[in-house]
Amino acid sequence: MRIPALIAAAAILLTACGTTEEAPPGGATAAAGGPVTVTDSRGKAVELKAPATKVVALEWAEAEILVSLGVPPVGVADAAGFKTWDSVVTLAESTEDVGKRNEPSVDAIVALDPDLVVMAEERESTLVPQLEKYVPVVVTKTSDAGRNFDRLREDVKLIAKAVGKTAEGDGLLADMDAGLAEGRKAVEAKGATGTPFFMADGWLEGSTVSIRPFGKGSLVSDIAERVGLVNAWTGEVDPQWGLGQTDVEGLTALTDPRTVLFYSASEEDVFSTGLEQNPVWQRLPFVTSKKITKLAPGSWTFGGPESVGHIADQLVKAVTA
Structure with a gap:
């Protein structure tokens, strides 16, 4: 049972479309290439002029998701550590290391002139205000032991929406679910x-x-x-x-x-x-x-x-x- 590489990109959330349906957790759907608004784990609406293409990821799961969605990050916190601990995707050689995950460099991040920074909730307290002076920031939940698969879906859909890859995110999650179901059948x-x-x-x-x-x-x-x-x-x-x-x-x-x-x-x-x-x-x-x-x-x-x-x-x- 191998979940296709396409799956890796998204991590799980529910998509809703249409004028009569409830808006998805990540925010209202934007026209392709146009402005996009997502609501992150803080409950904050983050407005982007267009889907982000130059993204810095300050946590490894978020970096993995971006690569899987076809939007490789331009910068990653502890890129060397990522290559050791998360080998399911490959970072581009051009990916810049922006410091430690628990202490990234604001200067190194800003120097990359990103459209967006994606980071984990547990690390956001003092860093977000510094970064938001220069670049939009989306904060993911990252983990929740009470609902980790639902949380994963939400984080994936949030990131996918912010980078204009909603359909790809949905496909990745569907592939993941299919792979898990196949594995369960094999165990049975x-x-x-x-x-x-x-x-x-x-x-x-x-x-x-x-x-x-x-x-x-x-x-x-x-x-x-x-x-x-x-x-x-x-x-x-x-x-x-x-x-x-x-x-x-x-x-x-x-x-x-x-x-x-x-x-x-x-x-x-x-x-x-x-x-x-x-x-x-x-x-x-x-x-x-x-x-x-x-x-x-x-x-x-x-x-x-x-x-x-x-x-x-x-x-x-x-x-x-």
């Missing part, structure tokens, strides 16, 4: 529906391995549930990202022998290098049964529709092999 056919899973990433703090579970409501958990799996992690998670925190001892709560482990490690792999000699780790059910799948490097767990498809493919393959 194998009799693997209801397989419990644990998804995490991790890092070393001194000699201690810290583990970050992807709980219910995280985008990866929603992907897995869409293809028929069940999240085995019931620990506390944050309300935006659906992420938790634990150590290897905390994983002893995972006792179901059917549980499979998925983990992300595009750089340091603490699961294979920091835990392999740990006696607690060695007794965990997915370790003893060897039901462990490392996601391919560049599988961005907070990405757009194309990342969703890429991750879903790997989950389905692992439980149907």
Whole structure:
């Protein structure tokens, strides 16, 4: 099951057209090439003289979505990191790096003379007023553990509308949904529906391995549930990202022998290098049964529709092999 590259561009929202229908969440539909108004996650109406063609993206999911829509960003925050962590699309060599995601350079952004800056809600507090002196800014929701797939749709449709690619965005989302449905059928056919899973990433703090579970409501958990799996992690998670925190001892709560482990490690792999000699780790059910799948490097767990498809493919393959 591979979601076509076209899917990657949009990330999910509902489109509404016509004079008798309710306006879509991104704002009223504009004539092709004419002025466009979108309403972003702040509830702010952002007016553009025309669909944006020179866009700076300050978060990787937004950069991925733009590339997928056929509007490659002229600037990206931490472009080198993007190439490591999100490999489902390719940034143009001409893409400028505008600084860190948590601290981009206003000067570097303005120097590109963009039509639009797209950024994540969690980073907008002090940066938006600075940028809006020079360029329109659209703020996406980025994550919401209470409704992550709906949120993704809204973010994709918002971006697609701002760059004049509404139809392309709708097509990407439709392809994504079709790919997830196909994956669910494959899981059902194998009799693997209801397989419990644990998804995490991790890092070393001194000699201690810290583990970050992807709980219910995280985008990866929603992907897995869409293809028929069940999240085995019931620990506390944050309300935006659906992420938790634990150590290897905390994983002893995972006792179901059917549980499979998925983990992300595009750089340091603490699961294979920091835990392999740990006696607690060695007794965990997915370790003893060897039901462990490392996601391919560049599988961005907070990405757009194309990342969703890429991750879903790997989950389905692992439980149907």
